[in-house]
Amino acid sequence: AGGFQGGEGESVGAEWYIENVMEELDAPNEYFYNSSTNTLYYYHNGTAPPSALDEFVAVRSSVLFNLTGNITNVTFAGVEFADTAITYLEAHGLPSGGDWSLQRIGALTLWTARNVLIAECNFTRIDGIAISLNGYARHVTIADNDFSWLGESAIASWGYTRGLEEVLPGAGPDGRSGEQPRGTLVANNMVREVGIFEKQSSMYFQAQSAQTRLVDNIFFNGPRAAINVNDGFGGDNHLRGNLLLNTCRESGDHGPYNSWDRVPYITTVGNGSASIIPAYQRIYNNFIIGTYQVQEGIDTDDGSSYYATTDNFFVYGDNGMKNDFGGHDNHHIGNVYAYVANAWTFCCLSGADDIFANNSVILRGNRGYDSDCNLPAGTEGMIVENNAIYTINGQINGNDNVCGMSFAEWQSQGHDPGTHIYARPTDDEIIAMGKKLLNEMNKN
Numbered sequence: 001a002g003g004f005q006g007g008e009g010e011s012v013g014a015e016w017y018i019e020n021v022m023e024e025l026d027a028p029n030e031y032f033y034n035s036s037t038n039t040l041y042y043y044h045n046g047t048a049p050p051s052a053l054d055e056f057v058a059v060r061s062s063v064l065f066n067l068t069g070n071i072t073n074v075t076f077a078g079v080e081f082a083d084t085a086i087t088y089l090e091a092h093g094l095p096s097g098g099d100w101s102l103q104r105i106g107a108l109t110l111w112t113a114r115n116v117l118i119a120e121c122n123f124t125r126i127d128g129i130a131i132s133l134n135g136y137a138r139h140v141t142i143a144d145n146d147f148s149w150l151g152e153s154a155i156a157s158w159g160y161t162r163g164l165e166e167v168l169p170g171a172g173p174d175g176r177s178g179e180q181p182r183g184t185l186v187a188n189n190m191v192r193e194v195g196i197f198e199k200q201s202s203m204y205f206q207a208q209s210a211q212t213r214l215v216d217n218i219f220f221n222g223p224r225a226a227i228n229v230n231d232g233f234g235g236d237n238h239l240r241g242n243l244l245l246n247t248c249r250e251s252g253d254h255g256p257y258n259s260w261d262r263v264p265y266i267t268t269v270g271n272g273s274a275s276i277i278p279a280y281q282r283i284y285n286n287f288i289i290g291t292y293q294v295q296e297g298i299d300t301d302d303g304s305s306y307y308a309t310t311d312n313f314f315v316y317g318d319n320g321m322k323n324d325f326g327g328h329d330n331h332h333i334g335n336v337y338a339y340v341a342n343a344w345t346f347c348c349l350s351g352a353d354d355i356f357a358n359n360s361v362i363l364r365g366n367r368g369y370d371s372d373c374n375l376p377a378g379t380e381g382m383i384v385e386n387n388a389i390y391t392i393n394g395q396i397n398g399n400d401n402v403c404g405m406s407f408a409e410w411q412s413q414g415h416d417p418g419t420h421i422y423a424r425p426t427d428d429e430i431i432a433m434g435k436k437l438l439n440e441m442n443k444n
Contacts, residue, residue, distance in 0.1 A: 210234030366398025
């Protein structure tokens with residue numbers, strides 16, 4: 001039954017579940033229901049007997065509010081959304097060229113909406129998606145809410161495009177009809193414990209959506225990325241002032257922010273005329289901690305291009321900047337990367353017209369920054385300059401050797417101007433660097 005349960009079309013999977021087996025009732029909070037005798041067996045979590053006031057509710061509804069049609073000027077304020085049924089076996093669809101498959105329903109489901117405010121609400125024990133935003137949507141604000149213990153994602157935004165009407169209605173390369181969520185504001189939300197059932201889950205997911213603002217949110221404790229952008233549709237998405245940590249707890253090959261850009265879309269967002277070139281995605285003033293299986297704080301994967309990542313504090317993760325499979329125009333400027341293995345990573349003809357400048361990179365060892373020496377194929381036009389690189393012994397590569405010469409000789413030939421190599425600072429000094437960066441940015 002159902003779709004591909006979070007994947008983009010795999011017919012096999014590694015994980016599976018067995019439920020409602022009496023012999024497996026061996027841990028607190030588990031239960032078994034005998035449908036023949038209408039008897040519920042429950043493994044109580046506690047040393048004292050359960051209270052006689054305890055209630056057990058078998059929920060059946062997966063959607064609490066379904067707003068469909070020309071919805072305008074609607075406000076949800078101070079509402080608690082709780083106890084909805086699982087939806088991961090509902091019919092799924094492939095939103096775009098990324099890895100996700102999902103369903104278009106949530107506890108709060110919106111279709112064709114304008115000027116909707118969802119504020120100071122509590123979404124908890126939702127066994128599917130909390131908020132599902134579909135098709136045309138303008139000026140939806142999701143602010144000051146609390147999301148916890150969700151079976152899937154907190155917020156999913158998924159539009160429509162055209163061009164494949166005879167084969168796959170709602171899909172195709174043409175996004176000029178405007179049937180997408182645009183101008184969505186997600187601000188000051190607390191999101192935690194998501195993806196209890198569906199591991200391809202995030203605080204925020206978007207596909208075929210544009211001009212989103214994710215501002216001053218806190219996310220922690222999820223199985224995969226906190227934020228997943230499934231395609232490069234339109235662009236002009238801003239990620240500002242967020243705290244993201246404890247992501248990728250049950251998966252790898254990912255980061256707290258993940259994107260794919262495998263399919264081009266025609267929009268007018270980039271420059272006002274029809275083009276497959278999107279407006280830049282802007283990521284700035286965030287504090288991102290890459291614990292668990294994090295590759296990079298910003299995992300710009302599979303062709304992701306036109307990114308401006310500036311003035312962020314990244315802690316842990318294997319790499320600073322990432323490009324692969326044709327990704328280009330990726331600009332990392334003014335960031336602090338603490339305890340990373342490498343300043344950047346490239347794969348498969350990527351990195352054209354990238355910029356890596358004015359960053360502070362605190363490496364775990366002596367290697368991980370080889371200046372612009374032997375950059376791989378695909379990095380034509382890349383600019384590397386004015387960085388502060390910190391190694392254990394204060395020398396590039398641990399031996400002051402880059403491309404067969406000293407770093408000073410390398411720079412004298414016009415390479416990597418303005419970059420300096422220092423001995424690694426103390427933990428307290430690194431924390432002070434991050435605080436200074438974020439405090440200065442918050443003043444601006």
